[in-house]
Amino acid sequence: MKTQEALRALSALAQEHRLSIFRLLVTAGPNGLSAGEIARLTSISPASLTFHMKELDRGGLVRSWRAGRTIRSALEVETMRGLVTFLTEDCCAGRADLCGGDLMSARQACCQLDGVLND
Amino acid sequence: MKTQEALRALSALAQEHRLSIFRLLVTAGPNGLSAGEIARLTSISPASLTFHMKELDRGGLVRSWRAGRTIRSALEVETMRGLVTFLTEDCCAGRADLCGGDLMSARQACCQLDGVLND
DNA sequence: TAAATATTTCAAGAATTGTTGAAATAAGAG
DNA sequence: CTCTTATTTCAACAATTCTTGAAATATTTA
Numbered sequence: 001m002k003t004q005e006a007l008r009a010l011s012a013l014a015q016e017h018r019l020s021i022f023r024l025l026v027t028a029g030p031n032g033l034s035a036g037e038i039a040r041l042t043s044i045s046p047a048s049l050t051f052h053m054k055e056l057d058r059g060g061l062v063r064s065w066r067a068g069r070t071i072r073s074a075l076e077v078e079t080m081r082g083l084v085t086f087l088t089e090d091c092c093a094g095r096a097d098l099c100g101g102d103l104m105s106a107r108q109a110c111c112q113l114d115g116v117l118n119d
Numbered sequence: 120m121k122t123q124e125a126l127r128a129l130s131a132l133a134q135e136h137r138l139s140i141f142r143l144l145v146t147a148g149p150n151g152l153s154a155g156e157i158a159r160l161t162s163i164s165p166a167s168l169t170f171h172m173k174e175l176d177r178g179g180l181v182r183s184w185r186a187g188r189t190i191r192s193a194l195e196v197e198t199m200r201g202l203v204t205f206l207t208e209d210c211c212a213g214r215a216d217l218c219g220g221d222l223m224s225a226r227q228a229c230c231q232l233d234g235v236l237n238d
Numbered sequence: 239t240a241a242a243t244a245t246t247t248c249a250a251g252a253a254t255t256g257t258t259g260a261a262a263t264a265a266g267a268g
Numbered sequence: 269c270t271c272t273t274a275t276t277t278c279a280a281c282a283a284t285t286c287t288t289g290a291a292a293t294a295t296t297t298a
Contacts, residue, residue: 015285015286017286045287045288045289047287047288047289048286048287048288051285051286051287052286055285066294066295068295068296069294069295069296070295
């Protein structure tokens with residue numbers, strides 16, 4: 001995952017409504033939920049929901065498809081996995097332990113960085 | 120970490136300048152960097168930097184202190200660790216594997232959720 | 239095809255976020 | 269105490285984000 005993709009995913013999650021939509025879709029599994037179900041369960045108006053679903057889509061966090069006369073959306077699992085990897089491995093590269101990453105590999109990477117760090 | 124704290128941390132990271140400041144501070148370690156150094160290294164104007172450092176502070180991602188006539192800022196490590204935990208354990212609760220979390224414990228949790236999920 | 243349901247589009251307006259340069263504040267150096 | 273360096277504050281403005289209700293579109297049902 002590149003920085004720009006990560007920024008779009010982070011922006012998508014950094015909003016109250018969208019975070020709750022996201023968490024709802026986590027529990028919904030691969031079949032997802034229809035827009036109407038999401039709107040009802042989160043008390044977001046239809047027009048506003050369309051706006052937020054687009055942002056989640058732009059962030060690569062959901063995928064949507066038509067099913068009859070409803071639009072269903074489900075989590076794009078790999079993106080979330082990629083974001084956590086970005087935060088722990090790429091974003092905090094060489095110091096993955098700082099972000100909850102693996103301590104052993106982080107320690108090795110840190111040793112290589114020792115000369116670069118300014119303190 | 121509560122949802123509102125996570126939202127502030129996510130919002131703080133969801134901006135190009137702030138993400139690059141964050142990544143700079145990852146490499147800087149506990150002594151941090153002065154505002155001037157950050158401004159020079161990232162090409163952000165002083166006034167704009169003040170604005171963004173406040174957002175990072177609001178997100179709990181950095182802490183700042185005066186050292187002589189400079190202000191130094193360093194990473195607030197625990198918040199980043201907490202955010203990754205939030206994303207993997209709390210946000211994706213019961214499906215931590217979706218976010219790159221531990222597969223074993225995720226599978227156990229999923230079994231308990233099976234009856235609740237709607238597909 | 240007409241009616242009903244589900245969702246999107248659109249434009250207007252409100253709210254929030256980000257940038258800028260000039261002036262203000264804080265601290266060390268002469 | 270004055271000068272210089274480092275940073276913040278502020279107000280104005282631009283840009284982006286979010287909400288709203290009304291109208292438009294797509295699909296199924298009668």
